Amino acid sequence: MTVPRPRVLIVEDEQPLRELVVVTLSEEFDCDEAADGETALERMRAAPPNLVVLDSMLPGRSGIDVLREMRADPQLRDVPVLVLSAWQSSENVDGAIDAGADSFLGKPFQIEELISVAHDLAERPR
Helix, strand or coil, X not given: CCCCCCEEEEECCCHHHHHHHHHHHCCCCEEEEECCHHHHHHHHHHCCCCEEEEECCCCCCCHHHHHHXXXXXXXXXXXXXXXXXXXXXXXXXXXXXXXXXXXXXXXXXXXXXXXXXXXXXXXXXX
């Protein structure tokens, strides 16, 4: 019997970076992707993933707004979220954590660190 792989939703509006994250994580995770917050929320509600890798700045609804909406939704409240952001001030990091992020990585990030954090978060019991 095959154990199902954890599902990860990568939410990033910059296609090259989104593709990099998908390629990086797809060896060990089943990856889905979205380029904006609305699409991300639709996909999460249709099938909640084991982890969301969420850019803090997205067109339309920001990643932080998406995160707040997730934390207010009983179906998505416990889904771990890793926020990625080019804005790494303590104010931005604290804002992401206060909104409900489980972890935060600044851009650019180390591939090994992304993989490590993704494993830690996706394997947490819910």
